[in-house]
Amino acid sequence: MAINRREAREAVFGLLFETEFRTEEAREEIYATSLADREIEENDYIRGTYFGVCEHLDEIDELINKHSRGWKTTRISRVSRSLLRLCVYEMLYCDDIPCNVSLNEAIELCKTFDDENARPFVNGVLNSIKNEIVGAQNG
Numbered sequence: 001m002a003i004n005r006r007e008a009r010e011a012v013f014g015l016l017f018e019t020e021f022r023t024e025e026a027r028e029e030i031y032a033t034s035l036a037d038r039e040i041e042e043n044d045y046i047r048g049t050y051f052g053v054c055e056h057l058d059e060i061d062e063l064i065n066k067h068s069r070g071w072k073t074t075r076i077s078r079v080s081r082s083l084l085r086l087c088v089y090e091m092l093y094c095d096d097i098p099c100n101v102s103l104n105e106a107i108e109l110c111k112t113f114d115d116e117n118a119r120p121f122v123n124g125v126l127n128s129i130k131n132e133i134v135g136a137q138n139g
Contacts, residue, residue: 006105008045009086013109014038015050016082027054053089060088067128068121079114080122087126091133099130 003011015034022030031050040046053060061073064084073081087106091099103126110122 003041003043005045006108008043009049009105010109011035011038011040011043011046012049012053013082013086013113015046016053016085017078019054020078020082027051049086049089049094052093053085056089056093057085060085060092063088063092063129063132064125067132068125071121077114077118080110080118083109083114083122084125088129091126091130099134103127103130 019030064073083106087102090097090102110119
């Protein structure tokens with residue numbers, strides 16, 4: 001049975017979060033064992049987004065750092081950091097997903113997996129990044 005985009009997004013979030021703890025392992029290994037352990041089927045969105053975030057991590061973190069007003073990604077919780085990275089990747093590289101959809105989905109994941117107090121921070125950072133991206137596209 002195929003999974004929907006929301007489920008796929010949650011799987012990518014889980015992979016990114018898990019990667020935070022398995023820093024010595026190759027991304028391919030993390031991907032393969034995580035999908036097997038969670039019984040997640042191979043999916044183009046999951047594969048492309050997970051490896052895309054990993055490939056563009058420096059650029060993504062630079063944007064997060066720029067818009068998080070004094071908070072470096074190293075000080076942001078692993079859950080929030082994983083959510084931010086996923087959403088920023090989607091806003092930058094997934095042309096088939098409107099920025100507002102990516103942002104709303106990130107906030108839904110935040111409500112489910114992060115501390116209640118993290119939501120305004122994550123929302124503020126993502127809105128600021130979205131405004132920069134949209135401004136650059138329209139500029």
